[in-house]
């Protein structure tokens with residue numbers, strides 16, 4: 346048993362919006378301590394995470410490449426409001442240095458290509474995560490934070506090396522173990538030299 350199965354959608358329903366699962370709950374748990382001005386969630390899915398964050402941030406944005414996910418997330422927050430949604434690829438459409446927090450629960454199952462965008466993470470399961478992290482770092486404020494999930498089913502070491510290579514330091518926020526998998530919520534922030542503060 347893992348937090349996420351390849352067949353997360355019922356048979357015959359492949360390509361369905363990702364249903365909140367144990368990984369979603371871990372991310373919700375990990376972001377409880379954050380509050381601020383502007384938050385972005387990449388890969389918003391059904392909206393379960395961004396709706397929690399919206400209550401503690403001045404403005405909240407959720408982006409997803411899947412129009413059906415954007416619609417479902419919009420419907421989820423309809424009664425509360427306070428979240429803007431964008432249908433698009435990762436954080437590419439945002440200006441530099443805008444958000445104080447960016448969060449994501451990426452597709453992280455190792456795959457030769459990306460057939461199911463909800464779960465296929467590409468080579469080593471971290472190709473998509475690395476691209477998202479780079480996009481997130483571009484639209485992050487200088488002293489902002491990126492919170493993301495990483496799974497032992499993927500090449501987690503490679504992901505953490507990549508993050509450090511971009512000049513970030515990491516902190517483990519939460520970790521859960523399943524029968525075949527360990528799932529971690531990690532916070533990354535830029536290593537700022539005294540001269541740059």
Ligand SMILES: C[S@@+](CC[C@H](N)C(=O)[O-])C[C@H]1O[C@@H](n2cnc3c(N)ncnc32)[C@H](O)[C@@H]1O
Pocket residue numbers: 362363364365366368369372387388389390391392393394408409410411414433434435450451452462463464
């Ligand atoms: C594992 S699901 C996470 C959904 C939700 N955040 C949660 O925790 O339940 C990953 C989400 O990323 C979306 N996604 C995949 N590729 C994307 C891309 N290039 N840009 C934006 N969203 C993408 C998928 O459609 C899916 O909704």
